[in-house]
Amino acid sequence: MNLKSTIIAASMIWIQLGLFAQDDLMNMISEEKPTIEYTDATFKTTFLVIGQSIENPPVGNLIFNVQHRFGAINSGSYDFFGLDQAVTRIAFQYGLAEWLGIGIGRSSYKKTYDGWVKAKFLRQSTGLRKMPVSIDYYGNIAVSALKWSEPDRTNFFSSRLSFANQLLIARKFSPGVSIQLVPTHVHYNLVETKEDDNDVFSLGAGGRFKISKRVSINFEYYYIISQQTREQYTDPFSIGFDIETGGHVFQLYVSNAEGLIEEHIMGRTSGKWWNGDIHFGFNISRTFTIKKPKKFMGE
Amino acid sequence: MKTKYLIITIIVLLSTSVFGQRYITKTGHIWFHSEAPLETIEAHNSQVNAAMDIKTGAIVFKVLMKSFIFEKALMQEHFNENYIESTFYPNATFQGKITNSENIDFSTPGTYNAEITGELTIHNVTNKVMATGTLEVTPEIIHGKSKFSIQVADYNIRIPDVVAGKIAEDVDIYVDIQLKELNKESLKSAN
Numbered sequence: 001m002n003l004k005s006t007i008i009a010a011s012m013i014w015i016q017l018g019l020f021a022q023d024d025l026m027n028m029i030s031e032e033k034p035t036i037e038y039t040d041a042t043f044k045t046t047f048l049v050i051g052q053s054i055e056n057p058p059v060g061n062l063i064f065n066v067q068h069r070f071g072a073i074n075s076g077s078y079d080f081f082g083l084d085q086a087v088t089r090i091a092f093q094y095g096l097a098e099w100l101g102i103g104i105g106r107s108s109y110k111k112t113y114d115g116w117v118k119a120k121f122l123r124q125s126t127g128l129r130k131m132p133v134s135i136d137y138y139g140n141i142a143v144s145a146l147k148w149s150e151p152d153r154t155n156f157f158s159s160r161l162s163f164a165n166q167l168l169i170a171r172k173f174s175p176g177v178s179i180q181l182v183p184t185h186v187h188y189n190l191v192e193t194k195e196d197d198n199d200v201f202s203l204g205a206g207g208r209f210k211i212s213k214r215v216s217i218n219f220e221y222y223y224i225i226s227q228q229t230r231e232q233y234t235d236p237f238s239i240g241f242d243i244e245t246g247g248h249v250f251q252l253y254v255s256n257a258e259g260l261i262e263e264h265i266m267g268r269t270s271g272k273w274w275n276g277d278i279h280f281g282f283n284i285s286r287t288f289t290i291k292k293p294k295k296f297m298g299e
Numbered sequence: 300m301k302t303k304y305l306i307i308t309i310i311v312l313l314s315t316s317v318f319g320q321r322y323i324t325k326t327g328h329i330w331f332h333s334e335a336p337l338e339t340i341e342a343h344n345s346q347v348n349a350a351m352d353i354k355t356g357a358i359v360f361k362v363l364m365k366s367f368i369f370e371k372a373l374m375q376e377h378f379n380e381n382y383i384e385s386t387f388y389p390n391a392t393f394q395g396k397i398t399n400s401e402n403i404d405f406s407t408p409g410t411y412n413a414e415i416t417g418e419l420t421i422h423n424v425t426n427k428v429m430a431t432g433t434l435e436v437t438p439e440i441i442h443g444k445s446k447f448s449i450q451v452a453d454y455n456i457r458i459p460d461v462v463a464g465k466i467a468e469d470v471d472i473y474v475d476i477q478l479k480e481l482n483k484e485s486l487k488s489a490n
Contacts, residue, residue: 003302003303006303025321025350025351025352025357025358025359026350026359026361026392026394028321028323028350028481029323029325029348029349029350029359029360029361030348030361040376040379040380041376041379041380058372058373059372060372061372061373175380175386175387213380213381214381214459244377244381245462248373287371287372287373289370289371289372292370293368293369293370294368296341296370
């Protein structure tokens with residue numbers, strides 16, 4: 001290498017440095033530390049259709065829900081195809097932590113009060129930690145406030161209670177497709193006859209498919225496993241739309257289930273789709289930000 | 300032979316001289332604010348990457364869209380899911396230049412007005428933008444501030460008709476960065 005070529009090489013490097021100053025700067029700030037990227041918005045709301053979805057209320061947010069289910073469509077024109085009757089549940093839910101949500105509700109069906117917790121164990125993520133699914137535990141206690149059917153005999157408060165336990169296992173496959181599996185256990189302290197199951201097991205599957213940026217089709221099906229209940233009742237199947245209207249999400253659906261909580265859905269659904277024994281329903285919600293993010297404190 | 304070594308030494312010196320002319324931050328603050336009759340939208344991001352070369356006047360930004368924090372969680376979700384589509388377009392970038400760098404003396408502490416032109420990329424759409432701001436030079440840092448406006452339509456961000464009255468068409472963007480001189484230590488701690 002002689003002097004001349006060295007100088008040429010040197011000046012070329014120098015020119016390059018000048019020319020690519022901007023790109024070079026950009027590269028300098030683009031070296032990213034690998035981080036865990038959590039998957040957001042697997043479903044739009046805390047409800048898949050009528051059952052629970054993997055989503056929890058956001059931290060510091062209070063959500064007011066009104067769930068409304070009309071009577072059976074096959075009830076005919078006298079009942080205006082079910083619109084004359086309705087079952088409603090009014091409820092509040094709150095996000096205590098990113099992984100923990102709690103809620104209370106009251107449904108007109110069997111005059112039932114309920115309280116629940118939903119805790120996240122695993123969060124679907126990519127990047128530094130790869131996790132294929134999100135898993136939540138959901139559990140509730142329901143108290144029926146119906147008058148005793150036989151007030152003369154000794155009645156126990158515990159007879160009013162029923163419980164539900166669920167594992168919610170979900171994966172967002174793409175921005176438009178999310179699938180969820182829901183092994184469910186429901187326990188009734190008191191059942192009608194000695195032969196009836198106190199414990200009903202079922203396996204649910206559901207999903208959502210976005211048909212536009214703001215509208216998705218959701219479906220949900222529970223296969224009742226417990227034999228005696230299976231013979232007496234039907235598997236709940238629901239299908240509907242999630243419609244985002246800017247401020248909140250509006251859900252419209254049809255279902256053969258009349259109940260609004262797990263105890264009334266899994267194991268107490270008697271409507272048959274093929275008989276037109278289906279109900280039109282909707283959920284509306286309103287979110288209140290109770291605890292603001294740090295940046296917005298005191299502003 | 301001696302001259303050759305001398306030249307190589309000069310090259311090495313020249314290429315290492317980026318230390319001392321480059322300023323960088325990983326914790327810059329960018330926020331935006333838009334007001335409409337029904338809904339005021341504001342979001343803050345305090346993890347902005349930015350770098351400036353005081354010799355060439357080049358200035359660059361890289362902003363992770365998911366790091367914007369909104370007052371309402373639902374708004375933040377909609378911003379990422381529907382408007383910015385941060386799964387597909389995770390970053391916004393700006394590559395530009397200080398056009399009046401001859402008026403700025405980076406070796407003398409003081410506050411200088413700066414004019415900046417460059418290309419802003421949001422939602423995978425690039426537009427030329429111009430902004431004015433101030434650069435406050437201190438012995439330790441360069442503190443840059445700027446405010447400018449963009450039209451969301453310019454970046455192919457569609458506001459659906461149902462919320463058309465709720466969301467403003469133009470957004471004010473505020474920039475506040477404290478750049479530190481790049482040296483080997485800061486590069487190490489930054490990464």
